Amino acid sequence: MGKNYYDITLALAGIWQSAHLVQQLAHQGHCPPDALKTSLNSVVDMNPTSTLAVFGNDETHLRFGLETLLAVLNNNSHHGAGAELTRYTLSLMMLERKLSANKKALNELAQRISQLERQLIHYDLDSDTLLSAMAATYVDVISPLGPRIQVTGSPAVLQNAQVQSKIRATLLAGIRAAVLWRQVGGGRLQLMFSRNRLATEAKQMLSLITESSL
Template sequence: MSSASTHSERDRLLAIAGLYQAAACVQAIARHGRIETAPMQPCIYSLFQFDPSDVPAVYEYAAAVRGGAQHLLDQLVSSPRDLELTRYAITLLKHAQQLSKRRDLLTRLRTELERIAAVCQHESSLLDDTCLAQLAALYSDTVGRLEPRILIHGQAVYLKQTDNQHAVRALLLTGVRAAILWYQLGGRRWHIIFARRRLYDAARAYLADTDTDPAAPPQLD
Protein backbone atom coordinates (compact mmCIF):
# COMPACT_ATOMS: atom_id res chain seq x y z
CA MET A 1 0.00 0.00 0.00
CA SER A 2 1.06 3.60 -0.48
CA SER A 3 2.36 6.03 2.14
CA ALA A 4 0.31 7.28 5.10
CA SER A 5 -0.14 10.74 3.57
CA THR A 6 -2.13 9.34 0.62
CA HIS A 7 -4.69 7.50 2.72
CA SER A 8 -8.15 8.78 3.52
CA GLU A 9 -10.13 9.14 6.72
CA ARG A 10 -12.15 6.14 5.50
CA ASP A 11 -9.01 4.01 5.37
CA ARG A 12 -8.07 4.99 8.91
CA LEU A 13 -11.63 4.38 10.05
CA LEU A 14 -11.51 0.83 8.66
CA ALA A 15 -8.35 0.13 10.65
CA ILE A 16 -9.60 1.45 13.99
CA ALA A 17 -13.01 -0.18 13.41
CA GLY A 18 -11.21 -3.48 12.85
CA LEU A 19 -9.50 -3.03 16.20
CA TYR A 20 -12.76 -2.27 18.02
CA GLN A 21 -14.48 -5.18 16.29
CA ALA A 22 -11.82 -7.58 17.54
CA ALA A 23 -12.03 -6.14 21.06
CA ALA A 24 -15.82 -6.43 21.10
CA CYS A 25 -15.63 -10.06 19.96
CA VAL A 26 -13.21 -10.78 22.81
CA GLN A 27 -15.61 -9.12 25.23
CA ALA A 28 -18.56 -11.21 23.98
CA ILE A 29 -16.63 -14.43 24.54
CA ALA A 30 -15.37 -13.44 27.99
CA ARG A 31 -18.70 -12.15 29.27
CA HIS A 32 -21.19 -14.46 27.58
CA GLY A 33 -19.23 -17.37 26.11
CA ARG A 34 -20.48 -16.30 22.69
CA ILE A 35 -18.24 -16.63 19.62
CA GLU A 36 -19.78 -14.24 17.11
CA THR A 37 -18.68 -15.70 13.79
CA ALA A 38 -19.91 -12.93 11.46
CA PRO A 39 -17.77 -10.12 12.94
CA MET A 40 -14.93 -12.49 13.79
CA GLN A 41 -14.48 -13.86 10.26
CA PRO A 42 -13.15 -10.63 8.65
CA CYS A 43 -10.86 -10.07 11.63
CA ILE A 44 -9.22 -13.47 11.16
CA TYR A 45 -9.20 -12.95 7.38
CA SER A 46 -7.14 -9.77 7.85
CA LEU A 47 -4.25 -11.73 9.35
CA PHE A 48 -3.60 -13.45 6.03
CA GLN A 49 -3.63 -10.35 3.80
CA PHE A 50 0.10 -9.89 3.45
CA ASP A 51 0.22 -7.52 0.47
CA PRO A 52 -3.30 -6.06 0.04
CA SER A 53 -3.99 -3.82 -2.93
CA ASP A 54 -5.71 -1.28 -0.69
CA VAL A 55 -7.14 -0.93 2.82
CA PRO A 56 -10.66 -2.29 2.11
CA ALA A 57 -9.06 -5.48 0.77
CA VAL A 58 -7.64 -6.18 4.23
CA TYR A 59 -11.13 -7.03 5.50
CA GLU A 60 -12.45 -8.66 2.29
CA TYR A 61 -15.66 -6.65 1.74
CA ALA A 62 -16.95 -3.12 2.27
CA ALA A 63 -19.24 -3.69 5.24
CA ALA A 64 -16.93 -6.13 7.04
CA VAL A 65 -16.17 -3.91 10.04
CA ARG A 66 -19.57 -2.26 10.51
CA GLY A 67 -19.78 -3.78 13.97
CA GLY A 68 -16.47 -2.25 14.98
CA ALA A 69 -17.46 1.14 13.56
CA GLN A 70 -20.68 1.03 15.58
CA HIS A 71 -18.79 0.16 18.76
CA LEU A 72 -16.40 3.04 18.08
CA LEU A 73 -19.32 5.41 17.51
CA ASP A 74 -20.95 4.24 20.73
CA GLN A 75 -17.71 4.90 22.61
CA LEU A 76 -17.57 8.42 21.21
CA VAL A 77 -21.11 9.40 22.15
CA SER A 78 -22.24 7.16 25.02
CA SER A 79 -22.15 8.10 28.67
CA PRO A 80 -20.88 6.27 30.57
CA ARG A 81 -18.46 4.76 28.08
CA ASP A 82 -17.41 1.12 28.12
CA LEU A 83 -14.04 1.61 29.82
CA GLU A 84 -13.15 -2.06 29.45
CA LEU A 85 -13.47 -1.90 25.66
CA THR A 86 -11.39 1.29 25.61
CA ARG A 87 -8.73 -0.34 27.77
CA TYR A 88 -8.49 -3.29 25.38
CA ALA A 89 -8.13 -0.91 22.42
CA ILE A 90 -5.47 1.24 24.09
CA THR A 91 -3.42 -1.77 25.18
CA LEU A 92 -3.52 -3.26 21.68
CA LEU A 93 -2.33 0.09 20.30
CA LYS A 94 0.54 0.07 22.81
CA HIS A 95 1.51 -3.44 21.76
CA ALA A 96 1.50 -2.40 18.10
CA GLN A 97 3.87 0.46 18.93
CA GLN A 98 6.21 -1.93 20.70
CA LEU A 99 6.08 -4.37 17.80
CA SER A 100 7.10 -1.63 15.36
CA LYS A 101 10.46 -1.54 17.16
CA ARG A 102 10.88 -5.32 17.19
CA ARG A 103 11.88 -6.36 13.70
CA ASP A 104 12.57 -9.87 14.99
CA LEU A 105 8.99 -10.34 16.18
CA LEU A 106 7.51 -8.80 13.04
CA THR A 107 9.56 -11.16 10.88
CA ARG A 108 8.51 -14.14 12.96
CA LEU A 109 4.86 -13.12 12.82
CA ARG A 110 4.96 -12.84 9.03
CA THR A 111 6.72 -16.19 8.62
CA GLU A 112 4.39 -18.01 10.98
CA LEU A 113 1.24 -16.43 9.54
CA GLU A 114 2.27 -17.53 6.05
CA ARG A 115 2.74 -21.05 7.38
CA ILE A 116 -0.62 -21.01 9.19
CA ALA A 117 -2.32 -19.63 6.07
CA ALA A 118 -1.16 -22.71 4.15
CA VAL A 119 -2.65 -24.94 6.85
CA CYS A 120 -5.93 -23.04 7.10
CA GLN A 121 -6.63 -23.13 3.38
CA HIS A 122 -7.32 -26.83 3.76
CA GLU A 123 -9.91 -26.26 6.50
CA SER A 124 -13.59 -25.58 5.90
CA SER A 125 -13.40 -22.22 7.67
CA LEU A 126 -10.84 -19.74 8.96
CA LEU A 127 -12.69 -20.11 12.27
CA ASP A 128 -11.95 -23.83 12.46
CA ASP A 129 -10.27 -24.59 15.79
CA THR A 130 -7.23 -25.98 13.96
CA CYS A 131 -6.58 -22.48 12.62
CA LEU A 132 -7.54 -20.63 15.79
CA ALA A 133 -5.35 -22.86 17.96
CA GLN A 134 -2.28 -22.09 15.85
CA LEU A 135 -3.05 -18.37 15.83
CA ALA A 136 -3.54 -18.47 19.59
CA ALA A 137 -0.18 -20.17 20.08
CA LEU A 138 1.50 -17.58 17.86
CA TYR A 139 -0.06 -14.77 19.88
CA SER A 140 1.10 -16.32 23.17
CA ASP A 141 4.67 -16.72 21.91
CA THR A 142 4.96 -13.19 20.50
CA VAL A 143 2.54 -10.36 21.30
CA GLY A 144 1.37 -12.08 24.47
CA ARG A 145 4.80 -11.56 26.00
CA LEU A 146 4.72 -7.78 25.62
CA GLU A 147 4.03 -5.47 28.54
CA PRO A 148 1.61 -4.41 29.81
CA ARG A 149 -0.12 -7.78 29.56
CA ILE A 150 -3.70 -7.46 28.43
CA LEU A 151 -6.03 -8.76 31.13
CA ILE A 152 -9.33 -10.18 29.91
CA HIS A 153 -12.21 -9.85 32.36
CA GLY A 154 -15.24 -12.08 32.17
CA GLN A 155 -16.88 -15.22 33.48
CA ALA A 156 -14.41 -17.92 34.55
CA VAL A 157 -16.69 -20.64 33.20
CA TYR A 158 -16.19 -19.24 29.70
CA LEU A 159 -12.56 -18.19 30.00
CA LYS A 160 -11.52 -21.68 31.11
CA GLN A 161 -12.85 -23.32 27.95
CA THR A 162 -10.04 -24.17 25.54
CA ASP A 163 -11.94 -23.21 22.39
CA ASN A 164 -12.75 -19.83 23.89
CA GLN A 165 -9.13 -19.27 24.90
CA HIS A 166 -8.02 -20.00 21.35
CA ALA A 167 -10.62 -17.60 19.94
CA VAL A 168 -9.71 -14.81 22.37
CA ARG A 169 -5.97 -15.02 21.65
CA ALA A 170 -6.52 -15.21 17.91
CA LEU A 171 -8.76 -12.14 18.12
CA LEU A 172 -6.17 -10.24 20.14
CA LEU A 173 -3.69 -10.97 17.36
CA THR A 174 -6.12 -9.50 14.84
CA GLY A 175 -6.52 -6.45 17.07
CA VAL A 176 -2.79 -5.85 16.99
CA ARG A 177 -2.81 -6.30 13.21
CA ALA A 178 -5.51 -3.61 12.99
CA ALA A 179 -3.54 -1.34 15.33
CA ILE A 180 -0.41 -1.70 13.20
CA LEU A 181 -2.48 -0.80 10.13
CA TRP A 182 -3.87 2.24 11.99
CA TYR A 183 -0.34 3.51 12.66
CA GLN A 184 0.77 2.76 9.09
CA LEU A 185 -2.09 4.95 7.83
CA GLY A 186 -1.09 7.89 10.01
CA GLY A 187 -3.34 7.17 12.99
CA ARG A 188 -2.15 7.95 16.50
CA ARG A 189 -3.24 6.77 19.92
CA TRP A 190 -4.18 10.29 20.99
CA HIS A 191 -6.61 10.61 18.07
CA ILE A 192 -9.08 8.46 20.02
CA ILE A 193 -9.27 11.21 22.65
CA PHE A 194 -8.46 14.44 20.82
CA ALA A 195 -9.78 13.75 17.31
CA ARG A 196 -13.20 12.50 18.33
CA ARG A 197 -15.11 14.65 15.83
CA ARG A 198 -13.05 13.35 12.91
CA LEU A 199 -13.55 9.73 13.98
CA TYR A 200 -17.24 10.34 14.61
CA ASP A 201 -17.78 11.82 11.15
CA ALA A 202 -15.83 9.01 9.48
CA ALA A 203 -17.73 6.31 11.39
CA ARG A 204 -21.12 7.86 10.60
CA ALA A 205 -20.26 8.15 6.91
CA TYR A 206 -19.05 4.55 6.73
CA LEU A 207 -22.13 3.18 8.50
CA ALA A 208 -24.39 5.18 6.19
CA ASP A 209 -22.54 4.06 3.06
CA THR A 210 -22.72 0.38 3.98
CA ASP A 211 -26.38 0.31 5.00
CA THR A 212 -29.20 0.95 2.56
CA ASP A 213 -31.54 1.94 5.39
CA PRO A 214 -29.42 3.26 8.27
CA ALA A 215 -31.01 4.17 11.57
CA ALA A 216 -30.52 7.70 12.80
CA PRO A 217 -27.01 7.74 14.32
CA PRO A 218 -26.36 9.09 17.80
CA GLN A 219 -25.11 12.66 18.03
CA LEU A 220 -21.73 13.77 19.30
CA ASP A 221 -21.93 16.33 22.09
Protein backbone atom coordinates in the same frame (compact mmCIF):
# COMPACT_ATOMS: atom_id res chain seq x y z
CA MET B 1 -0.58 16.16 2.99
CA GLY B 2 -3.78 15.75 5.00
CA LYS B 3 -4.70 12.62 6.89
CA ASN B 4 -6.94 10.08 5.16
CA TYR B 5 -9.65 9.82 7.79
CA TYR B 6 -11.58 7.24 5.79
CA ASP B 7 -8.72 4.72 6.04
CA ILE B 8 -7.91 5.75 9.61
CA THR B 9 -11.54 5.20 10.67
CA LEU B 10 -11.69 1.82 8.91
CA ALA B 11 -8.56 0.59 10.67
CA LEU B 12 -9.74 1.98 14.00
CA ALA B 13 -13.07 0.19 13.55
CA GLY B 14 -11.05 -2.98 12.97
CA ILE B 15 -9.36 -2.57 16.36
CA TRP B 16 -12.66 -1.85 18.15
CA GLN B 17 -14.29 -4.78 16.37
CA SER B 18 -11.65 -7.12 17.77
CA ALA B 19 -11.96 -5.59 21.24
CA HIS B 20 -15.75 -6.01 21.26
CA LEU B 21 -15.50 -9.59 19.97
CA VAL B 22 -13.05 -10.39 22.78
CA GLN B 23 -15.43 -8.83 25.31
CA GLN B 24 -18.42 -10.85 24.08
CA LEU B 25 -16.44 -14.09 23.90
CA ALA B 26 -15.15 -13.58 27.46
CA HIS B 27 -18.56 -12.84 28.95
CA GLN B 28 -20.86 -15.00 26.82
CA GLY B 29 -18.67 -17.57 25.06
CA HIS B 30 -19.94 -16.51 21.64
CA CYS B 31 -19.97 -13.49 19.32
CA PRO B 32 -21.28 -12.48 15.86
CA PRO B 33 -19.74 -15.11 13.52
CA ASP B 34 -19.49 -12.83 10.46
CA ALA B 35 -17.63 -10.13 12.38
CA LEU B 36 -15.29 -12.77 13.85
CA LYS B 37 -14.59 -14.21 10.39
CA THR B 38 -13.75 -10.75 9.03
CA SER B 39 -11.33 -10.07 11.88
CA LEU B 40 -9.62 -13.48 11.64
CA ASN B 41 -9.37 -13.20 7.84
CA SER B 42 -7.56 -9.90 8.18
CA VAL B 43 -4.63 -11.66 9.87
CA VAL B 44 -3.81 -13.89 6.91
CA ASP B 45 -4.16 -11.27 4.15
CA MET B 46 -0.61 -9.93 4.11
CA ASN B 47 -0.71 -8.20 0.71
CA PRO B 48 -3.97 -6.24 0.58
CA THR B 49 -4.55 -3.79 -2.26
CA SER B 50 -6.20 -1.23 0.04
CA THR B 51 -7.23 -0.64 3.66
CA LEU B 52 -10.75 -1.85 2.90
CA ALA B 53 -9.34 -4.99 1.22
CA VAL B 54 -7.95 -6.08 4.62
CA PHE B 55 -11.57 -6.44 5.72
CA GLY B 56 -12.92 -8.21 2.65
CA ASN B 57 -13.42 -5.10 0.48
CA ASP B 58 -16.77 -4.29 2.06
CA GLU B 59 -17.59 -1.79 4.80
CA THR B 60 -20.48 -4.04 5.85
CA HIS B 61 -17.91 -6.48 7.25
CA LEU B 62 -16.92 -3.77 9.75
CA ARG B 63 -20.44 -2.78 10.80
CA PHE B 64 -19.92 -4.31 14.27
CA GLY B 65 -16.67 -2.38 14.72
CA LEU B 66 -18.04 0.89 13.33
CA GLU B 67 -21.06 0.73 15.64
CA THR B 68 -18.76 0.01 18.59
CA LEU B 69 -16.40 2.85 17.67
CA LEU B 70 -19.27 5.32 17.29
CA ALA B 71 -20.83 4.29 20.61
CA VAL B 72 -17.52 4.81 22.42
CA LEU B 73 -16.82 8.16 20.71
CA ASN B 74 -20.27 9.39 21.75
CA ASN B 75 -19.93 8.19 25.34
CA ASN B 76 -17.34 9.63 27.70
CA SER B 77 -18.16 7.20 30.51
CA HIS B 78 -15.11 5.68 32.19
CA HIS B 79 -17.08 2.84 33.78
CA GLY B 80 -18.59 -0.50 32.80
CA ALA B 81 -18.50 -2.18 29.39
CA GLY B 82 -17.23 0.90 27.54
CA ALA B 83 -14.25 1.26 29.87
CA GLU B 84 -13.41 -2.43 29.35
CA LEU B 85 -13.50 -1.97 25.57
CA THR B 86 -11.30 1.11 25.79
CA ARG B 87 -8.79 -0.77 27.96
CA TYR B 88 -8.55 -3.59 25.42
CA THR B 89 -8.16 -1.14 22.54
CA LEU B 90 -5.46 0.98 24.18
CA SER B 91 -3.62 -2.20 25.24
CA LEU B 92 -3.64 -3.47 21.65
CA MET B 93 -2.25 -0.14 20.45
CA MET B 94 0.48 -0.28 23.09
CA LEU B 95 1.44 -3.84 22.16
CA GLU B 96 1.52 -2.91 18.47
CA ARG B 97 4.00 -0.12 19.21
CA LYS B 98 6.24 -2.60 21.05
CA LEU B 99 5.90 -5.07 18.16
CA SER B 100 6.83 -2.43 15.57
CA ALA B 101 9.98 -1.58 17.53
CA ASN B 102 11.07 -5.23 17.77
CA LYS B 103 12.54 -6.52 14.51
CA LYS B 104 12.96 -10.09 15.81
CA ALA B 105 9.29 -10.28 16.84
CA LEU B 106 8.18 -8.81 13.49
CA ASN B 107 10.19 -11.41 11.57
CA GLU B 108 8.84 -14.25 13.71
CA LEU B 109 5.28 -12.95 13.26
CA ALA B 110 5.71 -12.86 9.47
CA GLN B 111 6.97 -16.46 9.48
CA ARG B 112 4.08 -17.65 11.65
CA ILE B 113 1.52 -15.92 9.43
CA SER B 114 3.08 -17.58 6.36
CA GLN B 115 2.55 -20.92 8.12
CA LEU B 116 -1.08 -19.97 8.78
CA GLU B 117 -1.57 -19.22 5.08
CA ARG B 118 -0.24 -22.67 4.18
CA GLN B 119 -2.53 -24.32 6.74
CA LEU B 120 -5.52 -22.55 5.17
CA ILE B 121 -5.12 -24.84 2.15
CA HIS B 122 -6.11 -27.79 4.37
CA TYR B 123 -8.23 -26.26 7.14
CA ASP B 124 -11.02 -23.71 7.46
CA LEU B 125 -10.23 -20.41 9.13
CA ASP B 126 -12.57 -21.14 12.04
CA SER B 127 -11.36 -24.74 12.51
CA ASP B 128 -9.86 -25.70 15.86
CA THR B 129 -6.51 -26.25 14.10
CA LEU B 130 -6.30 -22.71 12.68
CA LEU B 131 -7.72 -21.07 15.81
CA SER B 132 -5.15 -22.90 17.94
CA ALA B 133 -2.33 -21.89 15.58
CA MET B 134 -3.42 -18.23 15.66
CA ALA B 135 -3.78 -18.33 19.44
CA ALA B 136 -0.29 -19.85 19.76
CA THR B 137 1.11 -17.09 17.53
CA TYR B 138 -0.38 -14.47 19.85
CA VAL B 139 0.95 -16.21 22.99
CA ASP B 140 4.45 -16.86 21.58
CA VAL B 141 5.08 -13.61 19.67
CA ILE B 142 2.83 -10.84 21.03
CA SER B 143 2.31 -11.64 24.74
CA PRO B 144 6.02 -11.58 25.66
CA LEU B 145 6.23 -7.97 24.43
CA GLY B 146 4.11 -7.05 27.50
CA PRO B 147 2.24 -5.85 29.41
CA ARG B 148 -0.24 -8.66 28.92
CA ILE B 149 -3.88 -7.85 28.25
CA GLN B 150 -5.99 -8.92 31.21
CA VAL B 151 -9.23 -10.28 29.74
CA THR B 152 -12.16 -10.19 32.16
CA GLY B 153 -15.41 -12.11 31.83
CA SER B 154 -17.27 -15.14 33.11
CA PRO B 155 -14.86 -17.53 34.90
CA ALA B 156 -16.79 -20.56 33.60
CA VAL B 157 -16.61 -19.28 30.01
CA LEU B 158 -12.93 -18.35 30.26
CA GLN B 159 -12.03 -21.88 31.35
CA ASN B 160 -13.22 -23.23 27.98
CA ALA B 161 -10.14 -24.03 25.85
CA GLN B 162 -11.89 -23.23 22.56
CA VAL B 163 -13.05 -19.85 23.86
CA GLN B 164 -9.49 -19.14 25.03
CA SER B 165 -8.19 -19.89 21.52
CA LYS B 166 -10.83 -17.66 19.92
CA ILE B 167 -10.00 -14.79 22.29
CA ARG B 168 -6.26 -15.02 21.60
CA ALA B 169 -6.82 -15.34 17.84
CA THR B 170 -9.09 -12.27 17.99
CA LEU B 171 -6.46 -10.32 19.94
CA LEU B 172 -4.01 -11.19 17.14
CA ALA B 173 -6.55 -9.71 14.70
CA GLY B 174 -6.66 -6.61 16.90
CA ILE B 175 -2.88 -6.29 16.58
CA ARG B 176 -3.22 -6.62 12.80
CA ALA B 177 -5.74 -3.76 12.76
CA ALA B 178 -3.49 -1.67 15.01
CA VAL B 179 -0.56 -2.18 12.62
CA LEU B 180 -2.81 -1.08 9.76
CA TRP B 181 -4.04 1.94 11.74
CA ARG B 182 -0.49 3.17 12.26
CA GLN B 183 0.41 2.50 8.61
CA VAL B 184 -2.43 4.72 7.31
CA GLY B 185 -1.53 7.59 9.64
CA GLY B 186 -3.41 6.73 12.82
CA GLY B 187 -2.23 8.06 16.17
CA ARG B 188 -3.53 8.19 19.72
CA LEU B 189 -3.80 11.98 19.65
CA GLN B 190 -6.67 11.58 17.16
CA LEU B 191 -8.68 9.82 19.85
CA MET B 192 -8.36 12.97 21.96
CA PHE B 193 -8.52 15.77 19.40
CA SER B 194 -10.27 14.35 16.31
CA ARG B 195 -13.19 12.49 17.88
CA ASN B 196 -15.78 14.48 15.92
CA ARG B 197 -14.01 13.82 12.62
CA LEU B 198 -13.77 10.08 13.37
CA ALA B 199 -17.42 9.96 14.47
CA THR B 200 -18.53 11.73 11.27
CA GLU B 201 -16.63 9.21 9.12
CA ALA B 202 -18.08 6.26 11.06
CA LYS B 203 -21.63 7.68 10.75
CA GLN B 204 -21.24 8.15 6.99
CA MET B 205 -20.05 4.58 6.54
CA LEU B 206 -22.86 3.19 8.67
CA SER B 207 -25.49 5.20 6.78
CA LEU B 208 -24.16 3.83 3.46
CA ILE B 209 -24.20 0.30 4.87
CA THR B 210 -27.82 0.78 5.98
CA GLU B 211 -28.82 2.16 2.56
CA SER B 212 -27.15 -0.70 0.69
CA SER B 213 -28.93 -3.30 2.84
CA LEU B 214 -32.41 -1.86 2.25
